[in-house]
Amino acid sequence: MEIFDARICALGEGVLWHPLREELFWFDIIGRRLLSHHPASGHTRAVPLTEMCSAAAWIDRDRLLIASETGLWTYDLTTGVFGHLADLEKDNQVTRSNDGRADPWGGFWIGTMGKQAEPHAGTIYRHYGGALRKIADGISIPNALCFDAARGCGYFADTHAQLLFRVALDEAGWPSEAPEVFVDFSHTGLRPDGAVTDAAGNLWLALWGEGAVIEISPDGKLGARHELAAPHSTCPAFGGPDFTTLYCTSATQGLGREALAEAPHSGAVFAELGAGQGRAEPAFILDTGDA
Template identity: 85%
Template sequence: MDVLDHRICELGEGVLWHPLREELFWFDITGKRLLSHHPATGHTRAVPLTEMCSAAAWIDHDHLLVASETGLWTYDVGTGDFGHLADLEADNPATRSNDGRADPWGGFWIGTMGKNAEPGAGAIYRYFGGELRKIADGISIPNALCFDEGRGCGYFADTDARLLFRVPLDKAGWPTDAPEVFVDFTHAGLSPDGAVTDAAGTLWVALWGAGAVIEVSPDGTLGARHELAAPHATCPAFGGPEFTTLYCTSATQGLGAGALAEAPLSGALFAQPGAGQGKAEPAFKLDTGDA
């Protein structure tokens, strides 16, 4: 993968291809910035934020749903205005949001974690139809929130535990049973970070510490790796006019001077055209959330 955007993030995360704007949005969580890049024009923006934000979904051409350390918000791309939707552990200053993604029903899944990655301090919530409901807890670093093509299950990871989970979903997108381990990455010595599913249901999982995005088949088989020149790959996304370009954020967090000298592109945004066949992310629905 090659660098698309050289702006360095301490903790790049949450890359989203907006299908109507054909524009990428992502966050530097600890740097408190919302970044964007329009590949066709080269136009970029960097929006300073008042608190840590980590993930987004698109609502319409001009609005995003943004997850922050205290809540879920609407964001007007044109005016820069934020509107409050729901509190997200706003009474707990020790936690922040992390990975998040819109689901196929128009809801939004979002993980929380301790600001110092305290063991078991995190949880996963779903916001749907105006309701924020906790669907998993006791998680250290929630990541890899994504969904299979047939709407039958969702996925999430605990990066600290090196486990990728699968959870069955009902026709409205709510879990019907406890999550089960889908892939145990400990045997491969890998740490799963963000993930996205492609048009065939294959998961593309960023590997924190391994400098790659790895394909994982719907039956849990590890496949091809897509390398990038940054050890901390954080979040993949498909985009481009045909959804065939793989994008991935990265981070400098936790890398010493020696590691940064060896990987000076750490923290940049990477791209690989023709990597696979992705699909558009579903929109988040501000109304009742009915599919």
């Protein structure tokens, strides 16, 4: 994978290709910035944020849903105005938002975690139909939230536990069974971070500490690795006009001086043309009662 955007993030995360704008968005969680890059025009942006934000979904051409450490918000890309949608552990000073993604039904799944990665402090929620509802708790670092193209299941990981889970979903997108371990990385030393599914239902999973995105088949078999010049690979996304470009954010967090000298592009965003056949992320659907 080559460098797509050389701006360095302490903790790059939440990468999202906006299919209407053909623009890539991502966050520097620790740096409290929303960044974007429009590859056709070269236009970039860097929006300062008042608190840590980590994930987004697109609502329409000009609005995003953004998850922060205290809530879910709408954000107007043309006016820069935020609108409050829902509180997210607002009174819990220990936690912040982490990985999140819109689901095929127009809902939004978001995980929380301890700001110092406190064990079992995290929870996964789904916002759907105008309400926020708990999906799972007791997770240390929730990641890899993504969904099967056929709407049959969802996935999430606990990076600290080195486990990737699969959960069956009903016709409305709610869990119909308890989550099951899909891939156990605990004996491999690999730590699952963000993930996305492609058009065929394969997972593309970023591996924290490995500088790679690994393909995983729908039956849980590990496949090809896509390497990038940053050990802390964090979150992948498919984009480009035909959704065949693989993007991945990265981080400098936790890297010492020697590691940064060996991988000076840590924190940049990387891209690989023709990596696989992805698909557009679904839009988040605002309920009629939402702002």
